[in-house]
Amino acid sequence: MRLSDAARSAIVRLAGQFPQPRSALLGALFVAQEEAGALHPEVVAEVAALLGLPASEAAAVASFYHLYRFRPEGRHLIQVCTNVSCLLNGCRAVLDDLRRRLGIQVGETTPDGRFTLKTAECLAACEAAPVVMVGPDRHGPLRPEQIGEILERYA
Amino acid sequence: MPEPFLLKYIHEPDQGDLDAYVSRGGYEGLRRALAMRPEEVVDEVERSGLRGRGGAGFGTGRKWKFLPRDPAVTKYVVVNADEGEPGTFKDRTLMEGDPHRLIEGIVIAGYAVDAHQAFIYLRREFHRARAVLERAIAQAYERGYLGRDILGSGYHLDLVLATGAGAYIAGEETALLESLEGRRAMPRLKPPFYPAVKGLYMQPTALNNVETLCHVAWILARGEAWYREQGPPILFSVSGHVQRPGVYELPLGTSIRQVIEAAGGLRPGRAFKACFPGGTSSAILPAAYLDTPMDYDLAKLDVYGAMLGSAALIVMDDTACMVEVVARTVEFYRDESCGKCTPCREGTVWLSQVLDRILHGKGRPEDLELLDGIARGMTGTCFCPLGESVPPAIYSSLRFFRHEYDHHVRTGHCDVKTAVQV
Numbered sequence: 001m002r003l004s005d006a007a008r009s010a011i012v013r014l015a016g017q018f019p020q021p022r023s024a025l026l027g028a029l030f031v032a033q034e035e036a037g038a039l040h041p042e043v044v045a046e047v048a049a050l051l052g053l054p055a056s057e058a059a060a061v062a063s064f065y066h067l068y069r070f071r072p073e074g075r076h077l078i079q080v081c082t083n084v085s086c087l088l089n090g091c092r093a094v095l096d097d098l099r100r101r102l103g104i105q106v107g108e109t110t111p112d113g114r115f116t117l118k119t120a121e122c123l124a125a126c127e128a129a130p131v132v133m134v135g136p137d138r139h140g141p142l143r144p145e146q147i148g149e150i151l152e153r154y155a
Numbered sequence: 156m157p158e159p160f161l162l163k164y165i166h167e168p169d170q171g172d173l174d175a176y177v178s179r180g181g182y183e184g185l186r187r188a189l190a191m192r193p194e195e196v197v198d199e200v201e202r203s204g205l206r207g208r209g210g211a212g213f214g215t216g217r218k219w220k221f222l223p224r225d226p227a228v229t230k231y232v233v234v235n236a237d238e239g240e241p242g243t244f245k246d247r248t249l250m251e252g253d254p255h256r257l258i259e260g261i262v263i264a265g266y267a268v269d270a271h272q273a274f275i276y277l278r279r280e281f282h283r284a285r286a287v288l289e290r291a292i293a294q295a296y297e298r299g300y301l302g303r304d305i306l307g308s309g310y311h312l313d314l315v316l317a318t319g320a321g322a323y324i325a326g327e328e329t330a331l332l333e334s335l336e337g338r339r340a341m342p343r344l345k346p347p348f349y350p351a352v353k354g355l356y357m358q359p360t361a362l363n364n365v366e367t368l369c370h371v372a373w374i375l376a377r378g379e380a381w382y383r384e385q386g387p388p389i390l391f392s393v394s395g396h397v398q399r400p401g402v403y404e405l406p407l408g409t410s411i412r413q414v415i416e417a418a419g420g421l422r423p424g425r426a427f428k429a430c431f432p433g434g435t436s437s438a439i440l441p442a443a444y445l446d447t448p449m450d451y452d453l454a455k456l457d458v459y460g461a462m463l464g465s466a467a468l469i470v471m472d473d474t475a476c477m478v479e480v481v482a483r484t485v486e487f488y489r490d491e492s493c494g495k496c497t498p499c500r501e502g503t504v505w506l507s508q509v510l511d512r513i514l515h516g517k518g519r520p521e522d523l524e525l526l527d528g529i530a531r532g533m534t535g536t537c538f539c540p541l542g543e544s545v546p547p548a549i550y551s552s553l554r555f556f557r558h559e560y561d562h563h564v565r566t567g568h569c570d571v572k573t574a575v576q577v
Binding site for chain 2: 023027088137138
């Protein structure tokens with residue numbers, strides 16, 4: 001798999017914003033991940049080459065951060081915050097309900113490829129605890145009975 | 156009590172629109188700053204008494220004075236927008252609600268320290284803040300508040316929105332710089348390399364928190380004398396078992412009890428049990444400390460690790476099991492430890508194992524001493540503040556809630572969950 005010209009030029013553009021192109025690595029990996037669905041080794045190598053880095057360097061950086069994925073996931077990522085403020089406000093019930101509804105465990109993807117379920121460390125939205133993010137959208141404070149309706153919004 | 160100003164415009168429907176911002180006097184602080192000499196701007200910020208709002212509380216003006224004045228040296232401004240400590244959400248609120256205030260603060264900081272390039276290191280999870288900031292930055296460039304010859308002053312500054320990728324440790328300032336350079340977010344040794352002297356690309360760097368720079372914009376707009384009359388104000392992120400969790404702007408030194416009252420008080424029929432006054436890296440305080448002022452003197456309490464931190468008050472009522480809360484807290488630091496140093500990497504895992512077995516009814520009487528011993532092994536030995544954030548919760552919970560640990564170990568059950576139907 002190779003990155004498209006559009007993705008490659010987006011990465012070159014990112015690199016041009018910084019005094020040292022390597023600074024664009026985190027952003028460039030997201031460009032690649034979005035296009036390829038996951039950071040497959042050949043895609044990581046391509047990003048690295050564009051920024052003048054050894055592939056091993058880019059892979060080592062990618063593996064450090066939580067938001068990169070190395071296998072494809074569902075179309076919508078559901079992140080359930082389980083840290084203290086959300087714990088105190090009932091995130092367990094929300095997580096249990098999501099597991100039941102989707103029929104999957106944390107870290108898994110629904111068979112139709114629609115949702116991937118993950119837990120998250122603090123999402124910095126404790127005023128909305130218990131809080132869940134679906135893709136880029138924040139939902140909370142969430143009661144289990146609202147979950148069905150929210151999931152319906154994501155095809 | 157003075158009127159809140161930091162939060163004044165965050166609920167306006169025109170959030171982040173440049174015209175609305177300017178019509179309310181926005182960018183007047185920048186105009187004023189550009190008419191002053193850079194050193195005068197630094198002095199004004201120093202005289203205002205502003206202390207950094209990222210958690211460490213170092214004087215902002217003083218910090219800027221550490222940067223060399225030599226015009227031949229390239230300097231940078233870096234904004235720490237990687238808020239992610241459990242309980243904190245004020246920076247996100249500011250960025251989503253009043254983005255031009257932050258941009259104004261950044262340009263003032265850049266002018267004050269003679270930098271021509273600034274970066275916002277934004278948490279990847281902040282999608283809304285990113286969209287709002289992208290629009291605001293584009294508007295600011297279009298209208299001459301960023302870029303070349305800002306407001307005809309001859310000063311120029313470029314601002315780039317950089318991204319995090321999910322790592323709590325990247326909020327530590329030197330780890331943030333590593334991340335911004337495209338590396339794993341592992342902290343650098345300091346001293347000797349404080350960012351003000353050797354920061355981004357080993358160049359002098361003014362590294363400030365989002366809230367701090369919003370204060371700077373207000374200080375320059377209204378003057379340091381006005382600012383000092385305001386309190387000084389501080390943003391409290393209040394969450395947990397309160398009726399109206401949210402961000403509250405109150406004077407520094409407001410008591411824990413008053414902050415809780417501002418957030419609507421406890422849920423009906425529930426009694427206060429404990430709180431983290433300054434996010435999960437601070438000690439847990441019981442009811443006896445409710446009248447303690449929330450200020451930098453918190454650290455002088457007789458409780459190890461009590462601190463204001465980034466003013467994230469997490470409130471727990473009588474339905475909270477302390478062993479569970481501490482176990483969850485330690486789990487966070489375990490998962491977020493960068494692994495660079497042994498006490499943090501090993502200590503958090505070990506603590507987590509012990510807490511887990513106590514929580515699941517398999518605790519042993521000697522586990523309490525073991526927890527204390529592991530925490531002692533981590534105290535003062537970790538490479539950066541992340542590892543040092545763990546012992547306070549252990550020490551304080553063992554001191555104030557030892558009976559809960561004892562009950563778990565003795566009976567294999569939680570007395571809170573049996574006493575209160577939750």
